[in-house]
Amino acid sequence: MDSEITIIGAGVIGLAIAERVTEEYKNVYMVEKHPVFGQETSSRNSEVIHAGIYYPQGSLKSKLCIEGKWLLYEYCRKYDIPFNNCGKLIVATSDQEINVIEGIRDNAIRNGVDDLEILNREQIARLEPNIFALKALFSPSTGVLDTHSLMKRFETNILNNGGSIAYGSEVTGVRAFDGGYEITLQDADRQSFCFTSRIVINSAGLTSDKISAMAGIADENLRIYFCKGEYFRINPPKNKLISRLVYPVPHHNMEGIGIHVTIDMGGGVKLGPDVTYLDGNICDYSVTPSKKEAFWKSASRFLPFLSPEDISPEMAGIRPKIQKPGDPIRDFYIMEENGRGLPGFINLIGMESPGLTSSIAIANYVMRLIRNSKIIG
Numbered sequence: 001m002d003s004e005i006t007i008i009g010a011g012v013i014g015l016a017i018a019e020r021v022t023e024e025y026k027n028v029y030m031v032e033k034h035p036v037f038g039q040e041t042s043s044r045n046s047e048v049i050h051a052g053i054y055y056p057q058g059s060l061k062s063k064l065c066i067e068g069k070w071l072l073y074e075y076c077r078k079y080d081i082p083f084n085n086c087g088k089l090i091v092a093t094s095d096q097e098i099n100v101i102e103g104i105r106d107n108a109i110r111n112g113v114d115d116l117e118i119l120n121r122e123q124i125a126r127l128e129p130n131i132f133a134l135k136a137l138f139s140p141s142t143g144v145l146d147t148h149s150l151m152k153r154f155e156t157n158i159l160n161n162g163g164s165i166a167y168g169s170e171v172t173g174v175r176a177f178d179g180g181y182e183i184t185l186q187d188a189d190r191q192s193f194c195f196t197s198r199i200v201i202n203s204a205g206l207t208s209d210k211i212s213a214m215a216g217i218a219d220e221n222l223r224i225y226f227c228k229g230e231y232f233r234i235n236p237p238k239n240k241l242i243s244r245l246v247y248p249v250p251h252h253n254m255e256g257i258g259i260h261v262t263i264d265m266g267g268g269v270k271l272g273p274d275v276t277y278l279d280g281n282i283c284d285y286s287v288t289p290s291k292k293e294a295f296w297k298s299a300s301r302f303l304p305f306l307s308p309e310d311i312s313p314e315m316a317g318i319r320p321k322i323q324k325p326g327d328p329i330r331d332f333y334i335m336e337e338n339g340r341g342l343p344g345f346i347n348l349i350g351m352e353s354p355g356l357t358s359s360i361a362i363a364n365y366v367m368r369l370i371r372n373s374k375i376i377g
């Protein structure tokens with residue numbers, strides 16, 4: 001066998017997994033179609049370390065997010081990765097929304113997030129004097145981090161642990177045989193070559209459903225729907241008027257958690273992301289300038305100082321959703337596909353938010369799947 005473990009996809013989740021497995025196993029390969037890591041969803045997100053407030057009780061999203069946030073803070077401290085544990089306010093701007101934030105707090109407590117506090121107007125004004133809110137739910141464990149530095153550290157540790165990373169290598173085929181998998185790659189010059197691996201970890205983000213299909217899994221339930229989120233930035237000097245994350249109350253089916261305010265490590269302040277399902281799963285990262293009015297309207301409910309000319313188009317990311325438009329929230333799909341006759345083939349599909357927050361916890365979870373499979377000693 002050419003390799004023991006192959007990880008497809010060098011986004012933040014694939015890198016976290018590769019770092020973890022190279023601590024215990026030799027002969028680990030990571031393959032990535034782009035020339036460098038993190039060129040897709042992992043560099044097009046809000047960079048928020050989520051507290052784990054909203055997710056359904058008992059779901060992987062809830063468990064891995066809560067476990068992952070503490071692991072991530074610890075990791076950032078250990079390796080000097082820039083982060084800011086700034087906290088987040090979920091703001092109620094009407095009486096109806098006050099009931100909603102109380103419900104959110106109760107769900108969070110059931111999930112084990114017991115540090116949330118409901119603040120009145122005076123308490124809110126002490127934290128964020130420039131926002132409007134009747135009441136707010138304050139989450140002290142929420143924060144932001146520099147995702148690029150995190151991914152760079154994962155990459156460094158993978159290489160120091162003896163792992164290999166093949167950039168510019170696109171997986172075009174996965175064929176199961178007795179005892180392993182034959183993986184076909186195409187390099188930047190369109191040269192194809194094959195190698196074999198005992199275990200394959202599919203962490204291919206937006207195209208993880210395609211990789212799963214290559215291995216022989218035809219399951220409509222695992223089909224990915226591209227769901228775009230666009231951002232506008234708040235231009236200087238108004239970006240200085242906010243120092244924490246500020247979120248409205250979320251939509252009922254959690255397609256997105258509402259146009260919110262996120263700050264980044266460079267002092268930038270973003271509004272977004274919105275939620276638009278894309279037809280035909282095309283990687284369209286354009287930002288629609290005509291959405292300016294809608295973004296401004298949505299945010300000015302709790303940012304009364306904002307005028308339309310204070311915001312400009314910023315960037316977009318695409319969520320790899322396995323829920324169709326309008327369907328209820330789906331959980332992360334993380335599975336060793338032994339039950340489908342593919343022992344040692346581990347699928348990670350639908351790894352949308354809170355995938356970044358959960359990345360280290362996901363890596364530990366995958367490590368347990370590898371051990372339990374007993375395929376390698």
Ligand SMILES: Cc1cc2nc3c(=O)[nH]c(=O)nc-3n(C[C@H](O)[C@H](O)[C@H](O)COP(=O)(O)OP(=O)(O)OC[C@H]3O[C@@H](n4cnc5c(N)ncnc54)[C@H](O)[C@@H]3O)c2cc1C
Pocket residue numbers: 008009010011012013014015031032033034037038039040041042043044045046047048049050169170171172203204205206207208211228229273316317318319320351352353354355356357358
């Ligand atoms: C708008 C938006 C906001 C978000 N905000 C947050 C947030 O604030 N906090 C949070 O915790 N999470 C957030 N997320 C979610 C988070 O960004 C993702 O969960 C995470 O980045 C997914 O990482 P990944 O490694 O699975 O995927 P990706 O980053 O997409 O990496 C997959 C990799 O696989 C590679 N690949 C694909 N196909 C092949 C192939 N055939 N051969 C070789 N390589 C291949 C790709 O090139 C890519 O590099 C957000 C997501 C979006 C879209």
